[in-house]
Amino acid sequence: MHLYDFVSYCGMLTDKARLDAYTGSLRDSVGPDTIVLDLGAGTGVFSVIACLLGARKVYAVEVNPLIRLVEETAKEKGFADRLVVIQKHSSEIELSEKANLLVSDIHGGLPLHESGLESIIDARNRLLTRDAVMLPEAETVFFALSEAEEIYEKHVSVFLREYEGFSLPAADRLVKNRWFSARSDKERLLTGTAIFAEIDHRVNSDTSFASDLRWEVEKSGTAHGFRAWFESRLPGGHSVSNGISANTSTYASPFFPLSFPVAVKEGDVVNARINAVYEDGGYLWSWQTKIEDPAGLVKAETAQSVIASMIPDSKSALRRSEFFAPALGRQGEIDAFVLSRMDGENLSGDIADEILERFPGEFPTAEKAAERVYALVERYCRG
Ligand SMILES: C[S@@+](CC[C@H](N)C(=O)[O-])C[C@H]1O[C@@H](n2cnc3c(N)ncnc32)[C@H](O)[C@@H]1O
Numbered sequence: 001m002h003l004y005d006f007v008s009y010c011g012m013l014t015d016k017a018r019l020d021a022y023t024g025s026l027r028d029s030v031g032p033d034t035i036v037l038d039l040g041a042g043t044g045v046f047s048v049i050a051c052l053l054g055a056r057k058v059y060a061v062e063v064n065p066l067i068r069l070v071e072e073t074a075k076e077k078g079f080a081d082r083l084v085v086i087q088k089h090s091s092e093i094e095l096s097e098k099a100n101l102l103v104s105d106i107h108g109g110l111p112l113h114e115s116g117l118e119s120i121i122d123a124r125n126r127l128l129t130r131d132a133v134m135l136p137e138a139e140t141v142f143f144a145l146s147e148a149e150e151i152y153e154k155h156v157s158v159f160l161r162e163y164e165g166f167s168l169p170a171a172d173r174l175v176k177n178r179w180f181s182a183r184s185d186k187e188r189l190l191t192g193t194a195i196f197a198e199i200d201h202r203v204n205s206d207t208s209f210a211s212d213l214r215w216e217v218e219k220s221g222t223a224h225g226f227r228a229w230f231e232s233r234l235p236g237g238h239s240v241s242n243g244i245s246a247n248t249s250t251y252a253s254p255f256f257p258l259s260f261p262v263a264v265k266e267g268d269v270v271n272a273r274i275n276a277v278y279e280d281g282g283y284l285w286s287w288q289t290k291i292e293d294p295a296g297l298v299k300a301e302t303a304q305s306v307i308a309s310m311i312p313d314s315k316s317a318l319r320r321s322e323f324f325a326p327a328l329g330r331q332g333e334i335d336a337f338v339l340s341r342m343d344g345e346n347l348s349g350d351i352a353d354e355i356l357e358r359f360p361g362e363f364p365t366a367e368k369a370a371e372r373v374y375a376l377v378e379r380y381c382r383g
Contacts, residue, residue: 017247021238028236037099040106044070051079103135109254111139115281136232141197150184152224156257177309181252191215207278217268225257259302267294
């Protein structure tokens with residue numbers, strides 16, 4: 001898990017819109033009987049606010065050792081007996097009493113970030129009372145088609161441009177198959193917004209999401225990709241969003257590029273199948289896009305995936321993807337040959353002799369070749 005340095009926390013602590021929303025919601029939710037679990041406490045800012053608001057107990061859970069600094073604040077302000085710092089990943093902790101309020105802001109540009117959702121689900125199931133208040137209680141992830149020439153030039157088409165004879169077309173595949181955080185004042189949305197995921201933390205148990213989205217182009221222009229953003233809703237009517245007219249500066253919103261810029265006109269139809277598969281503590285995103293004019297003429301059809309942006313030695317990830325074209329290796333060829341000879345006519349002994357001869361050097365003895373055949377017979381033979 002990525003550990004933030006102190007400078008990153010400075011950005012979070014100067015984001016007034018975010019702090020005001022969380023503080024407002026804590027003010028509406030915390031009372032003398034409140035036991036708070038501050039999941040991903042960071043500097044401990046929400047823990048301190050909850051203590052100052054009179055919470056009975058606050059557990060500040062944070063993997064980053066910087067959380068220890070807040071213990072001094074707790075002593076100085078006289079609530080060291082109510083603030084318990086636990087410097088661990090939340091999945092590794094137990095609480096002697098269940099919390100009735102969870103506060104967490106463990107986002108990246110989207111709530112689908114590292115193991116954030118898994119941690120919230122785990123905390124709800126193990127560490128909270130059934131009626132616990134959750135901050136945020138729900139989040140929505142939006143996508144819209146966007147014109148963003150500056151961003152595309154800077155981050156996507158960069159390797160195709162020549163500088164003094166240098167270009168790197170082999171890297172083109174890598175940059176076109178990843179999303180990134182970038183902003184430009186000149187960016188404009190060409191469609192309305194579509195909802196990719198609705199996550200109600202009070203009941204959600206999904207970590208992976210997939211959705212078929214459809215938009216109609218509302219403004220003619222050049223489509224460069226999709227802008228994605230979230231809105232977090234907190235009890236008491238407070239909210240945080242990193243949308244295009246964002247009220248938070250902490251989280252840049254992700255941009256998913258198209259493989260090539262596409263000229264679009266008002267009335268064109270855009271369909272996208274977007275997948276976010278949670279695996280090994282992170283997200284594998286893929287986005288397949290089709291853009292058609294109102295008569296159904298296809299202007300663009302692309303399939304992109306972060307799997308294809310992995311450097312070539314990320315072999316196992318590549319192999320587990322729909323974008324990989326598999327070919328049989330030597331051992332596969334042997335097994336395929338044996339299977340092709342299992343036709344109810346050939347004898348196992350003869351097949352073993354054949355593979356000995358056909359694949360020299362693969363079997364130290366005739367017995368080993370026979371064993372290979374018997375194992376496949378055992379597994380795949382009819383009846
Ligand atoms: C975006 S920061 C927010 C910090 C602080 N709550 C704030 O709002 O300023 C998220 C923090 O959560 C921590 N974190 C994320 N998941 C965690 C988990 N499951 N257990 C403990 N710490 C976690 C990260 O190390 C990081 O410090």
